[in-house]
Amino acid sequence: MPPWTGNAAFPAEARRFQLAGAGGRRIGEWMDRIETEHHDGTSDAAPGGYGDCRRPGELAFGLFLLIASCGLFWNAYGIAGFEALSSPGAIPMATTVVMVITSLIVVLRTARLPLTPNETLRRDILPLTVVLFTVLLVIYGVLLKPLGFLPTSALFLVVAIKVLARRGWGWTILISLGSLLLIWLIFRIVFSVLMPSGIVPEAEFIQIFRVMFSGGATK
């Protein structure tokens, strides 16, 4: 039996040994005492996942990573094979081997853990809003070029804020268009970021503003 599968309690144990030496033992205990909002990695400080049980879908994700790592390893082998230690494929092969090994360990460990008793995939991992927003973002990407930045963003913000805030249309549209205008002014003028203009003649607008503000002084 490989050393890392020594006993099922090891992951929780490993967490405590992260900082071997001064103070390391206590980090695990500390983390347990801080409210981390549902263990889902809300802040960078507290990545999700539990040490001693498996969340719904965790094993499937681990398997996906394992298969993807194997695929990448095969691809890395195809770069130059075992031709030379300094070949362009050397580091890719080394890293993908590491990926295959580590993802295999993760899968083996995860498979041994009991499932969390009161979590479901639909509610805790992939609620409807998350799926909906992913779809909205993809639609945004598709529409950005043909429609232009301003109309696409306006649509996106109105739909998104309506879904999340569940308030009247008037409030929703006012807030979305107001914040969009602010963002556009800041990024177009302060950061001079160029977004696809699409069907809105942005450049002409800006020209009109420029003429207005310079008051015709500079011809």
Add this chain to the structure above:
Amino acid sequence: MTVFLDFLTVFTHPQLLMLVGLGTFAGVYVGAIPGLSVTMAVSILISFTFSWDVYPAISLMIGIYMGGVYGGSRTAILLNIPGAPSAIATALDGYPMAKRGEAGTAIGVTTVMSFLGGFVGIGVLALAAPFVSDFALRFQPRDYMLLAVLGILLVGSLSTGSLVKGIFAGALGIAIGAVGRDPLTFTERFTFDFQLMQGGISFIAVMIGMFGVSEALTQLHHVNKDAVRQKIDRIVPSFATIRKYLPLSLQTSSIGVIIGALPGTGGDIAALMAYDHAKRVTKNPDRPFGTGAMEGLVAPETANNAAVGGAFIPMMTLGIPGDAVTAIMIGALFIHGLNPGPMLMIDQPDMFWFIVGALVMANCFMLLFGLTGIKLFTKIVEMPRSVLIPLIFLLSIVGAYAVNNSITDVYWMLGFGVFGYFMRHYGYPLGPVILGVILSRLLDDNWRRAIISEREDLGRFFEGILTSPLSLVLFIAVILIFVSQTPIWRWAKARVLGKQESI
């Protein structure tokens, strides 16, 4: 003399001064608003400041960095949610204080102590970096390679979550960084014969996806959670309080700088170490630790801000980032055509001294904004998430698009956003991925240089490691991290400790 003038660049240009101030202000709030993180803000800002000159862009980002490290403590104290990893330890005693109704005092002491710690860090950076960079010129390619591996491993093992997942994340980052045509031989790597992958994956798209979109997707779980209201009174602490904790703060500042200066370890580790130190040296705290001891607040806050200066040392002198935020700062320097490393210090010392100046300024602004505007602060923190989250998505998309004006980057960003979302939920740390992407090129180049100079002979390569003291130390450190994670370590420790007890 020129050094002094470069140092003063920030102070003599009102525009730069204003940008540092603006950045710090924004940083404090970004750090304090749950759901916004410094890594997110800096990675989105890189693409927006892309068309600017170097100085203004760096000024803004340094401000955000400094302000954000401090701002994370606010939510730790008020809501028991650390706004940044470096504020984990702050929550331990800060939140109990807030529960007793001493939130104002806690915030005031935190601010002043962060300021003190920040200065110690910057002072050490200014004094030590020139020497380190001289020393770094003697580094061999293999030393750089080992340092890069060490950095990724340290981030993986010290951030919470298991080391195995951390190593996986680091390796994944290196692989992502290798996509595209190899710069030395022009061989295609991981392109799967797609035309659009030949140029590689834009690391900004990866960053914004991982830290912007995935974070915002995660936040969707908590849309309806109300912000907690806290009555905050007087916050400027008395001079006597400061003087009482000055000795402790100087000790913990030095811990912060040293930990920050190690590649791969940043403010979060420094803060936890400092907390532990405070616990050991404080004989008679006014209150027990964990129930609102002032020492437990002073120690982590000085240390994490001191670590900012410390983290710039390996970043500026070796090009090896300390943590996810410094990794992103390196990305920012890359984008502006600068290549952090010993040569930067020799070719463009003005850049280094400018950064030191900007850090000093950001630190002062932090004190100013930390002690004022508390009314405005409570208003901004209460901004509804139902508006905030869609805006983060919008900014992420604009940011990913703006760098190369390419829709492909937007799709990469969305892909990594969704992927990062799952990684967060299943306990894979994201920091090592970014570190891996940033260090991929350095690792690859230096490995190939090292092994070619040893005529492709692994035996000679290891002989080289064993005969050079520096390489040996680095190599042993890498091995130790691995061993400390296996049962062998526990077994050895149990034996050693067991023996001592029996004697």
